[in-house]
Amino acid sequence: MPDMIALAEAVHRRHQKLATKMDVGQGSAGGAVLRCGDQLIAVMSMPASIPQDPGLWSRATTTWPDAGTVAAQHRGHLIVSVIGRNQPLLSKARLMTAVIGGLIATVPECRAVVWDTKVARPASLWLHRSRQSFAPFPDYPFPLWVDVLPFRSQKGIGAVTMGLTAFVDREIQFETSRLTLDALLEKVEGLVVYLIEHGRVLKDGDTFGGDAKERIDVRYKNSDQFNGMPVFLCTDGSP
Structure with a gap:
């Protein structure tokens, strides 16, 4: 001890x-x-x-x-x-x-x-x-609690979290054909800390964005790529 x-x-x-x-x-x-x-x-x-x-x-x-x-x-x-x-x-x-x-x-x-x-x-x-x-x-220090991991997706690139479930019962799976990797990771990290602070405020079918031109769709899914774990599947539309 x-x-x-x-x-x-x-x-x-x-x-x-x-x-x-x-x-x-x-x-x-x-x-x-x-x-x-x-x-x-x-x-x-x-x-x-x-x-x-x-x-x-x-x-x-x-x-x-x-x-x-x-x-x-x-x-x-x-x-x-x-x-x-x-x-x-x-x-x-x-x-x-x-x-x-x-x-x-x-x-x-x-x-x-x-x-x-x-x-x-x-x-x-x-x-x-x-x-x-x-x-x-x-x-x-939310980075001590949650991993944000990049991956390749059919849309282009993506990032998935590990550890957010403890706070809001789901992980984030964000796929994009528009953002650079650095911009993607920054956006997912911002969403992580927002959800930790405010709770499970994202609803199935919601749309959100950082400005009037950005629209990100949210769906509740069991991930097709990560062993069926429950996720907020976020996509930012077509290029």
């Missing part, structure tokens, strides 16, 4: 508006509890590697080339969770992100973070980006 007092001090040092103190609570399975304001966060040490998921680490290598090597070398992990139900998903994500950042600051052996079994990030990136855990919209 990490030093929970040191963890509380690290979280408070990194996020001074967040009151933290060590709460009594050593679990039977070797867990401990940290109180952050009116929330309780459980930390449990597991002396074994996480179950192998080649897809997880393959996705991670698109931005982190050493992901596979780190995954193969690790021998233990810490499970972090917020205790209680019916909590706002964004508030829960912010708090867990901050606590995980504090763990990395106090446990130098931490090499990576796996978020919600879907997204893997290097510990150094998490340590840096988690300082923005409580930043206002749109500056909180």
Whole structure:
């Protein structure tokens, strides 16, 4: 187990508006509890590697080339969770992100973070980006929670998310024949953070756009390209 007092001090040092103190609570399975304001966060040490998921680490290598090597070398992990139900998903994500950042600051052996079994990030990136855990919209660290992955499509190019389901029960699959790759990724990232902030506001059949000339159609579908997962299928019309 990490030093929970040191963890509380690290979280408070990194996020001074967040009151933290060590709460009594050593679990039977070797867990401990940290109180952050009116929330309780459980930390449990597991002396074994996480179950192998080649897809997880393959996705991670698109931005982190050493992901596979780190995954193969690790021998233990810490499970972090917020205790209680019916909590706002964004508030829960912010708090867990901050606590995980504090763990990395106090446990130098931490090499990576796996978020919600879907997204893997290097510990150094998490340590840096988690300082923005409580930043206002749109500056909180949503890239720690959601992957945005490019692909080729029949229309031209596309991008699909992984991890957004935790917030709005669907991923985004955006296909375009008009946008450059950089513009596409920027648009999908903007839509990700908007949905995290406002919830499932896109309805089946909606049309939206950044200006009067841009029209993007939205359909609820089970993806034909990504194992039938539920998506907001977004398309920007013919060229």
